Amino acid sequence: MTRDLAGDRQQLLRYAGLALVAVALIALPFALVQVGTAWVRITNLAILYALLALGLNIVVGFAGLLDLGYIAFYGVGAYVWALLASPHFNLHLPFWVILPIGALAACFFGVLLGAPTLKLRGDYLAIVTLGFGEIVRIFLNNLSRPVNITNGPQGIARIDPVRIGDLDFSTTSQVAGLAFSSPIKYYYLLLVFLLLVIVINMRLKDSRIGRAWEAIREDEIAARAMGINTTSLKLLAFAMGASFGGIAGGMFASMQSFISPESFVLVESVMVLSMVVLGGMGNIWGVILGAILLTFVPELLRYTVEPLQKAAFGRMIIEPEVIRMLLFGLALVLMMLFRPAGILPKSVRKRELSTIAK
Amino acid sequence: MDIFLQQIINGLTLGCVYAVVALGYTMVYGIIQLINFAHGEVVMIGAMVAFSVIMALAKSGLPPIVVVLIGTAVAVPACMLVAYLMERIAYKPLRGAPRLAPLITAIGISIILQHVAMMIWGRSPMAFPQIIKPHTYEIGGALITSVQIAIILISFTLMGGLLLLVYRTKLGVAMRATSQRQDIAGLMGIDVNRVISATFVIGAALAAVAGVMIGTYYGQTQYTMGELLGLKAFCAAVLGGIGNLAGAVLGGILMGLVEALGTGYIGDLTNNWFGSNYRDVFAFIVLILVLVFRPSGLLGERVGDRA
Numbered sequence: 052m053t054r055d056l057a058g059d060r061q062q063l064l065r066y067a068g069l070a071l072v073a074v075a076l077i078a079l080p081f082a083l084v085q086v087g088t089a090w091v092r093i094t095n096l097a098i099l100y101a102l103l104a105l106g107l108n109i110v111v112g113f114a115g116l117l118d119l120g121y122i123a124f125y126g127v128g129a130y131v132w133a134l135l136a137s138p139h140f141n142l143h144l145p146f147w148v149i150l151p152i153g154a155l156a157a158c159f160f161g162v163l164l165g166a167p168t169l170k171l172r173g174d175y176l177a178i179v180t181l182g183f184g185e186i187v188r189i190f191l192n193n194l195s196r197p198v199n200i201t202n203g204p205q206g207i208a209r210i211d212p213v214r215i216g217d218l219d220f221s222t223t224s225q226v227a228g229l230a231f232s233s234p235i236k237y238y239y240l241l242l243v244f245l246l247l248v249i250v251i252n253m254r255l256k257d258s259r260i261g262r263a264w265e266a267i268r269e270d271e272i273a274a275r276a277m278g279i280n281t282t283s284l285k286l287l288a289f290a291m292g293a294s295f296g297g298i299a300g301g302m303f304a305s306m307q308s309f310i311s312p313e314s315f316v317l318v319e320s321v322m323v324l325s326m327v328v329l330g331g332m333g334n335i336w337g338v339i340l341g342a343i344l345l346t347f348v349p350e351l352l353r354y355t356v357e358p359l360q361k362a363a364f365g366r367m368i369i370e371p372e373v374i375r376m377l378l379f380g381l382a383l384v385l386m387m388l389f390r391p392a393g394i395l396p397k398s399v400r401k402r403e404l405s406t407i408a409k
Numbered sequence: 410m411d412i413f414l415q416q417i418i419n420g421l422t423l424g425c426v427y428a429v430v431a432l433g434y435t436m437v438y439g440i441i442q443l444i445n446f447a448h449g450e451v452v453m454i455g456a457m458v459a460f461s462v463i464m465a466l467a468k469s470g471l472p473p474i475v476v477v478l479i480g481t482a483v484a485v486p487a488c489m490l491v492a493y494l495m496e497r498i499a500y501k502p503l504r505g506a507p508r509l510a511p512l513i514t515a516i517g518i519s520i521i522l523q524h525v526a527m528m529i530w531g532r533s534p535m536a537f538p539q540i541i542k543p544h545t546y547e548i549g550g551a552l553i554t555s556v557q558i559a560i561i562l563i564s565f566t567l568m569g570g571l572l573l574l575v576y577r578t579k580l581g582v583a584m585r586a587t588s589q590r591q592d593i594a595g596l597m598g599i600d601v602n603r604v605i606s607a608t609f610v611i612g613a614a615l616a617a618v619a620g621v622m623i624g625t626y627y628g629q630t631q632y633t634m635g636e637l638l639g640l641k642a643f644c645a646a647v648l649g650g651i652g653n654l655a656g657a658v659l660g661g662i663l664m665g666l667v668e669a670l671g672t673g674y675i676g677d678l679t680n681n682w683f684g685s686n687y688r689d690v691f692a693f694i695v696l697i698l699v700l701v702f703r704p705s706g707l708l709g710e711r712v713g714d715r716a
């Protein structure tokens with residue numbers, strides 16, 4: 052009896068906590084607007100990266116396949132959106148038509164890359180995925196002639212914003228005395244996507260598929276001996292990771308209203324990988340934390356380091372962009388050396404890495 | 410077919426540089442099964458250091474050849490030091506860790522080196538001071554410059570030297586023993602850690618020379634040059650069979666030829682649908698084809714397929 056009561060109370064506390072987090076998340080953009088609209092945009096970017104990192108987490112964290120060309124899928128998603136909703140081809144398909152097409156296109160590329168390469172061992176796979184990412188970028192850069200598909204290095208501009216019914220995400224609307232500006236609207240949309248992806252990730256992790264991925268990651272031969280179809284499951288990981296990347300890419304294109312191959316370079320892949328590694332491979336909350344940290348810390352540095360350097364030396368010694376990149380590099384090296392399981396390690400991963408196998 | 414011959418000459422020159430860089434990848438991979446992702450950045454640092462020295466000495470009145478030699482002589486130990494520190498700090502503590510761990514640190518090191526180089530030498534490309542006036546010779550309707558001849562000769566000398574080192578010296582025996590069974594090599598009295606460090610340092614010395622060569626050939630260097638060059642050289646090492654020295658040489662030269670001929674003829678072959686702007690794609694397509702159809706490479710032994 053008393054135990055039930057205690058259980059109820061705990062349950063209640065948990066709901067209260069969740070409600071508190073929900074209220075905080077809903078109120079966040081309005082608090083940020085007080086500091087500056089730029090911070091809402093940065094928060095949106097953080098959520099976008101969290102989406103990407105969660106997608107990559109399926110491939111790297113769950114299935115243990117190091118993918119260094121992940122940004123290619125993001126690029127495919129973004130370009131699908133840009134081509135289907137911009138003056139470039141004079142197509143203006145609605146939001147709910149493009150999104151699945153983008154996800155499917157990215158998924159197709161994921162399978163295309165995965166099918167011939169999945170029998171390779173881990174480090175080879177990493178290089179092949181990297182090469183694949185480069186190939187996609189080179190094609191995006193050059194498919195402007197003889198038929199202009201991607202418009203080359205100039206990229207595609209004036210991409211349609213998201214429109215759901217009469218709700219246009221590029222304008223400010225007044226609701227109940229509150230100004231919902233474009234970034235704030237996107238914030239809520241991205242938040243919904245993030246919640247969806249989190250739920251999918253959580254359900255996947257404990258599902259039959261998730262456990263099979265874990266088995267493959269731990270020992271592929273043993274997993275196969277247990278009757279797991281390793282090839283199709285690895286392919287599934289690639290395809291799912293790629294589709295999440297494609298969705299994030301579509302959101303990116305509509306939010307920025309301009310994309311060019313510049314946004315889909317190798318460094319971006321490495322950045323998303325850093326987020327996954329920093330937070331803790333395989334741990335959903337860790338990965339989100341990694342994405343938030345690696346988006347916000349460089350921005351904070353931008354706002355502090357610049358004036359600081361100007362005050363101290365009278366000019367910029369180290370550009371913030373360089374600091375950002377150094378931070379990513381250091382995050383990768385230091386995390387691997389001192390806390391290979393990440394800031395928030397996944398319990399299994401912790402066990403696995405603490406006993407270094409000979 | 411003077412265009413054909415011309416492409417062969419260009420491809421051979423480029424291929425020699427790839428081969429020298431690929432040797433560094435393949436040596437390290439052979440001995441500790443690590444893809445030293447940052448090797449391309451060592452090439453870049455070699456080129457940068459050498460260029461800085463050459464620029465400083467450009468107006469000293471010394472003969473151009475001597476200036477370039479001094480530049481190389483400074484770049485080689487600098488790269489060796491970078492590689493030594495890199496191995497000590499980022500790779501050694503992770504020996505025995507899951508395979509992906511050192512690969513991830515290698516990526517991190519590569520980014521750090523790239524951006525430190527950017528801070529030191531700036532964002533824009535550095536032009537090679539025009540102190541050498543290359544002679545141009547004509548053979549069979551194609552042109553070859555003295556720089557190209559020098560690159561090919563130096564590359565083959567380096568490759569020969571490395572083969573002598575690995576197959577004729579005590580260090581070479583130790584390296585080969587370590588690559589076969591590290592623990593047994595240790596029991597035989599080989600200082601395994603020193604041998605591994607030596608492998609990195611020798612690879613870096615080759616990389617430094619390769620950096621000077623490619624910089625001189627293209628007439629400029631930039632902090633990003635190591636990325637693509639390193640990747641292509643790695644593809645070359647895989648093509649030849651990673652871990653195999655002769656394979657790296659063969660793979661490098663083939664890769665150079667494929668790139669030159671592919672770039673030269675892709676326009677004609679595809680009715681100008683694709684042009685020479687696709688030159689960087691060839692290496693990766695070769696890589697994917699090799700890994701799918703012959704993962705052990707042209708000369709490689711079968712490697713285990715477990716990560």
